[in-house]
Amino acid sequence: MSLQPGDALTSHNFGLQIDGVMVEYLAEVSGLSIEQDVIEYQQVSSQGKPITKKLPGVKKAGTCTVVRGMTQSAAFNQWITESINGVMGTARKNATIMVMDYQNNPVKRYNMRNAWCSKIDTSTVKAGEASALTETVTITFEELVIE
Numbered sequence: 001m002s003l004q005p006g007d008a009l010t011s012h013n014f015g016l017q018i019d020g021v022m023v024e025y026l027a028e029v030s031g032l033s034i035e036q037d038v039i040e041y042q043q044v045s046s047q048g049k050p051i052t053k054k055l056p057g058v059k060k061a062g063t064c065t066v067v068r069g070m071t072q073s074a075a076f077n078q079w080i081t082e083s084i085n086g087v088m089g090t091a092r093k094n095a096t097i098m099v100m101d102y103q104n105n106p107v108k109r110y111n112m113r114n115a116w117c118s119k120i121d122t123s124t125v126k127a128g129e130a131s132a133l134t135e136t137v138t139i140t141f142e143e144l145v146i147e
Contacts (some may be wrong), residue, residue: 013104016066016076017096019095023075027134028067029097032110035060035143063098063118070122070133080137083117091116095139112141 015025037057045051068076082091095115099108119138123131 013100013102015098015100016068016077017098018052018075018093020074020094020096022098022132023079024071026066026068026097028065030065032144033062034095034146035062046115059143060078061140061143062112063138063140064112064134065138067095067134067136080117080120084120085104088116095141104133109147111145112139113143113145115139115141 014029015022017023036059039057040052041055042050042052069142079093091133092114093116097110097112097113098106101107116139117137118140121136123134123136124135
């Protein structure tokens with residue numbers, strides 16, 4: 001089933017690419033945003049009335065949080081390890097959160113430039129409990145481009 005004009009994307013089919021390679025399908029993505037400073041200044045119009053102008057300022061770096069099932073994804077685990085160990089020469093990667101349609105065709109991309117993992121939290125491990133283990137990873141990036 002392909003998307004028809006006017007159809008909204010659904011939130012259940014998305015994944016993470018690192019340097020163009022799909023490495024992980026995710027359980028959750030949150031906090032993905034773009035922000036920039038706003039410069040506000042006042043001046044007087046030709047009619048002598050005060051007016052306020054707003055201009056775009058400096059773009060800010062960002063973060064997002066992804067939740068994934070704890071898997072043996074070698075590429076993702078290596079990325080986390082390099083980041084946490086401060087091996088920034090190889091830890092900074094171009095990463096993409098990719099949203100797909102019902103037929104797994106990419107329909108929207110959130111490209112994060114110079115992304116690296118700044119934090120990792122694991123789910124609770126409890127004896128006798130039968131639940132999937134997850135990792136919550138905070139990704140820091142310098143620039144976000146939406147396609």
